[in-house]
Amino acid sequence: MKTVLTIAGSDSCGGAGIQADLKTFSALGTYGMSVITAVTAQNTMGVINVREMDVEIVRDQIDCLFDDIMIHAVKIGMVSSVEIIETIGSCLRGRTDTPIVLDPVMVSKSGCHLLRPESTEALSKVLFPLAEVVTPNLFEAEVITGQKINNIDGMEEAAVKIHDLGARNVVVKGGHLAGDAVDVLYDGLHFDYLKGTRFDTPNTHGTGCTFSSAIAAYLAGGFSVPEAVREAKKYISGAIENSFALGHGVGPTHHFYALYRKAGVYNE
Numbered sequence: 001m002k003t004v005l006t007i008a009g010s011d012s013c014g015g016a017g018i019q020a021d022l023k024t025f026s027a028l029g030t031y032g033m034s035v036i037t038a039v040t041a042q043n044t045m046g047v048i049n050v051r052e053m054d055v056e057i058v059r060d061q062i063d064c065l066f067d068d069i070m071i072h073a074v075k076i077g078m079v080s081s082v083e084i085i086e087t088i089g090s091c092l093r094g095r096t097d098t099p100i101v102l103d104p105v106m107v108s109k110s111g112c113h114l115l116r117p118e119s120t121e122a123l124s125k126v127l128f129p130l131a132e133v134v135t136p137n138l139f140e141a142e143v144i145t146g147q148k149i150n151n152i153d154g155m156e157e158a159a160v161k162i163h164d165l166g167a168r169n170v171v172v173k174g175g176h177l178a179g180d181a182v183d184v185l186y187d188g189l190h191f192d193y194l195k196g197t198r199f200d201t202p203n204t205h206g207t208g209c210t211f212s213s214a215i216a217a218y219l220a221g222g223f224s225v226p227e228a229v230r231e232a233k234k235y236i237s238g239a240i241e242n243s244f245a246l247g248h249g250v251g252p253t254h255h256f257y258a259l260y261r262k263a264g265v266y267n268e
């Protein structure tokens with residue numbers, strides 16, 4: 001059994017964060033585990049409250065898993081504070097056999113800061129050099145590089161800059177650009193373009209969490225980075241195509257539509 005660990009925040013409404021990550025790991029046939037960095041009180045309309053975990057419990061969650069279990073890939077999402085970032089860094093440094101996918105989560109789609117603004121530098125200094133893949137969205141790539149991004153050329157420039165900060169592979173996601181949903185993968189030498197149909201849906205809660213978790217699940221399964229990113233793109237596209245309305249705001253993507261259909265229990 002391939003195992004994948006998510007280090008991220010809890011999203012009480014289940015569309016993003018730890019909950020989206022574990023659903024993705026399960027849907028892709030891997031065994032999911034979690035380290036919770038923060039608990040958010042969140043629904044489809046917004047984030048009501050955030051409680052960070054203290055660094056001791058973050059460290060103990062990570063260490064006790066590595067002490068006991070072979071972990072085939074790690075995904076990192078919401079990390080919130082400099083202290084939590086440094087703790088994760090010190091726990092993972094040296095564990096070079098385990099590929100790490102870092103989704104540099106900063107602000108929720110509903111506009112809440114999930115990374116304290118003063119933690120941006122620590123995120124790139126401490127965690128980028130540990131990452132096999134970093135997956136910024138347009139806004140995150142702009143904050144990290146200090147440059148506005150309006151098109152694919154801008155995404156390429158940002159990918160190069162983020163690679164220079166130590167990430168071995170960078171996927172700049174184009175989910176927030178107009179037109180097709182095109183993401184740019186850069187490995188330090190070549191650009192690769194992940195093209196996807198844009199689905200006209202408001203229900204995109206947790207798309208970035210799901211995409212990065214799918215990359216981690218495929219890396220755990222032994223796929224190369226370009227293969228893992230390509231398969232993850234297919235997975236997130238299907239999950240968005242089958243996303244659904246929930247609550248009064250931005251609904252979640254659907255992780256199990258293929259399995260449900262096969263079992264004849266798919267409920268539109």
Ligand SMILES: Nc1ncnc2c1ncn2[C@@H]1O[C@H](COP(=O)(O)OP(=O)(O)O)[C@@H](O)[C@H]1O
Nearest residue numbers: 137173174175176181182197198199207208211
């Ligand atoms: N409406 C959409 N239709 C199809 N793909 C989308 C759509 N919105 C986002 N994506 C894709 O979902 C993935 C996550 O991207 P994005 O939504 O930009 O991440 P984030 O949640 O970090 O803002 C990317 O592969 C992106 O291209």
Ligand SMILES: Cc1ncc(COP(=O)(O)O)c(N)n1
Nearest residue numbers: 009010016017108109205206
């Ligand atoms: C705990 C947690 N982690 C990540 C996100 C980002 O997801 P989105 O960008 O879809 O709001 C979130 N809303 N909550």
